[in-house]
Amino acid sequence: MSLTSGAIPVLVAVALPFLAAALVPLLWRVLGERTGYAGAGVALVSFSLLAGELGREGTVAVPWIPSLDVALRFHVDGWGLLFALLASGIGVLVFLYSATYMHGERGLRRYYGSLLAFMGAILGVALAADLVALFLFWELTSVASFLLIGHHDGDAESRYAARMAMVVTVVGGLFLLVGFLLLVVASGRAFGTETFDLTAMLANADAMRAALRETGLFLPALAFVAVGAASKSAQVPLHFWLPNAMAAPTPVSAFLHSATMVKVGVYLLGRLRPLFLGVEWTLLLVTLGLATMVVGAVLAVASTDIKELLAYSTASHLGLMVAGFGFASAAGAETGAFHLFNHALFKAALFLVAGIVAHEAGTRRLDELGGLRRDLPFTAVVAGVAALSMAGVPPFNGFYSKEYLFKAAYEAASAAGGLWWLYPTAAVVASIFTVLYSARFLALFFGDRPEALGEVHRPPATMLAPPALLAAVAFVVGLAPGLAVDVAVGAAIDATAVGAPEFDPHLPTELSPPVAMSVVSLGVGASTYPVYGRVHRAIRRARASAPALRPNWWYDRTLGGIDRVGAELLPRIQTGLLRTYAAWALGAAAALVVAGYVAAGVALPTEVGVDAPPATLVVLAVALVGAVAMTRAPSHVVGVLALSLLGFMVAVFYTLASAPDLALTQLVVETLSLLVFLLVLEKLPEYYGELDRRLALRDAVLSLGVGAAVFLTVLVSTRGPDGETALARYFVEKAVPEGGGTNVVNVILVDFRAFDTLGEVAVIVMAALSVLTLLTMRRRGESP
């Protein structure tokens, strides 16, 4: 593996958060609630190490399963670095914010541990260049997110939300795994040997695309990857877990549900984009993304809670990024990568602002809040910058990336015509609703202050500084977008786009169609705002009238159904009765054996190999009589005697069948068994066996079925006396020269297979010890 960038910093940057997560219990003992600052320190170290890699590109690999070419392989390039820097950078701020916001909460050890592990997993996803490693980090983010969403574990709503996020994203992850495996299969076609190395696949994207097409795996792989990414990035119809996940503490929402976890899907789409670019990719992702953009924006307008509004808005903006990456043009990649960056800045700031408002005003309900600019003047400025950016108002940073979406949509539509014009239309409609809910968010600070609202305190500096810093960066990016492009975004676009596009975002100087689309969005949005209340109520009414249109309803019904079926099924299967288990196991085994014969077309042999001498048959028939007598024995003693009859007859059978050793052993064992039985029976009650006729009949049918299966098996699997196997010949010939004994069976047991016999003796010793323990423990008065 080439190692053009510093390998150690990358490995340390990913490993450090995990290490710190493991050490949190110790840190907590020393630092207490100041563990939050330690977390910020860890994030800062990771951030600095990764920032040092900017502009470089290279791979570092730690071998893991060399025979499958699986390795902990990390690849550094612009796209991975952009995402990793966002995650660790916002991580610093979230840890700082948490130290104040989470003050006095319980379960903070778990909180900081999960948050650190989560950050490590995100850095892993961003930098992993091996599909197995990538998948593992991907699922780790789901697990950590489950713990963080369910932080208030005493609260049923939290648990519900955590389980929902887990179910949706983990099931989506399984789809992703299938997609990855299909890619691996295609890589076998493209390179000759199958590989999990994502960097190699991306370096030969054309060959991979051709291989996917040739093997017919293009569409399946695309579909599986898209479902995985959509589940994580809350795309319609899997968007419903995101608003529920707002049950998490606000810093978690700011970190996971604006900047990192939900971006993982978008990140992956950007990463795999060169492998799948084509008309199917565009149709699938642009439709998915724009549908999410519209639905998210409309539902955000219907929200009654600040965090709910931000959650739906996040889904909507994720749709924008997915749609951007969907377009094959350079403008598409520019939209996806630049908006990922811009959105992380302004949305994390908005979530942190929402946390301040909830913390200081004591409510998150939109209709109870307003006019906070007098109470929280500085927060109002931060919120203003971030909300205007979210609305896409120039010259704030959200404007540029949205403008590129308009450009990509317009270019695609004017090239293809027809129904493709739906794409720019949907983008404009979604943007109108975006302007509406952004204005509603701003109304928290401007407009009238409700009289019911009590006293609102100013937030401490540690809570205000993180969103202020984010808003400041967003503002600078808005004024000088070229700066962001030079530092990080440009390299990210190069990695996700095909070819090397020129990216130079700037404020428009003339009225081009995309500019006109922006003007329409802002104009219509602003002029509709006075009737916001009516729009809000109309959407809520429509949603309430058709519950079946809500994916959440389907989720509840499906999971509830599974729970009910499980609760009903369990007592039927697990009856606690031995006869149930035995009946099912034996019946199923017999049925499978017979079905196997039928499926394999095994014919009943007309001439069977074994030619049993008549004498043996007579002896065995007597044994069978003994066995049948056992089923009808009126007392235990009679039954045991019948059992002995069977045993001794089998011993005679062994004698007749040229097996004197077996006969001897059997005689000894039978005698001992008889003694043991009689000794034990002395202490047991006489008889329990009144036969229930119906039950006996059913058991008899099952028993005959089992017997019939065995009958068939004996017929088709035995062989005649003439065919001595090579194995038997080997032992007979080697017994004297190598074992030094004439009794071949004995030589096999104590010489050739001596270790097996040792094991057998060990089993007998264990049984003897167990018997001894069972008998003496009770007498000594110890309970088991």
Place this chain on the structure above:
Amino acid sequence: MTAFGLAAVVGGMFAVGTFLLLRRDLVRVVWGVTVLSQAANVYLLTMGGIVLGMGETVPVLAHHGGEPPQTADPVVQALVLTAIVISFGMTAFALVLSLRVYEENGSLDLSKLEGDA
């Protein structure tokens, strides 16, 4: 034809074993296990082919040296010998366990022993 008889006997022993295994008297369940293992042993031996015992066919060689004669399959016999001993251990253990169950619960009726009584 005799092979069909042999198969029928082994099948019959399995059927009886299964029937006993499904009874509610724990002692009968232990019998069932014993019958099943006896039947399995007989089956194993027949798989190697049955040779009527006639001096030469027994896998005990008459003398050291010389070309050994063709005998009954010693590998199967070694297997069955192991199985006999193990099943004895199992029977003894199961019986004592049944005794203990009776001492603890005052009953050997499996239909009354369900759950963690």
